[in-house]
Amino acid sequence: MDIPEYTRLKNNRDFGLVFRRGQYYPGRHVVLHANRSGAAQLRLGVAVSRKVRGAVLRNRLKRRLREAFRRLDVLLPNGYDLILTAKATAAKAPFDELQNEIKGLLARSKLLVHGR
Template sequence: MRAGSLPAVTPEASARFPAALRVKRGEDFDRAYAARRRRDFGGIVVYACPNGLPVTRLGLSVSRKVGSAVVRNRVKRLLREAFRTSAAALPPGLDLVVVARPHQGWDLTRYAEALATAARAHAPA
């Protein structure tokens, strides 16, 4: 590829995790923690609260206790991908905040199942 040319648009490149689907503000994280609606899956804890939006958003908290930077980044990548691939099946109107704990590496399917289970359990009525 020449310098300055754009890469070809592929299905993988267009399947992004847009900013509108991320929990970014500290107030939103605090609101999810304060709601006290959580599911503990051992390796991760998922906090959920209604967000008043037509979409479900994801926030991640992965501390240094989880492991080295390489391990933390892998956990975050897998969680984002699990959310992105299953976002259409999740109930709308939730903020899901995932707090990772030290655990043996899970695969994508296990993270996706945990997110789906927590979202269904806390879906707004």
């Protein structure tokens, strides 16, 4: 199951806004950028470094990040725009490690809601 189209950040303007105004949380394989949007829902953008060689590998990594995020989606509040940027090391990282890192970054950003 993929993230629905309407919850994705797609255009450059939205990405630029999150990069300029949002908070930055670096991890070993993934960097999280978070910005309060005030929108009715949570939106996610995924970017992969061009250092990950090959479009097929970059697209596969994007799918893995979206799936890891989807599994945590119910634990997150609405009204934020998030961008997950994968570093080159993420291409070789196991899925569980990526998911745990994303969960840790969300906890550091204080966006993870534990009571749900």
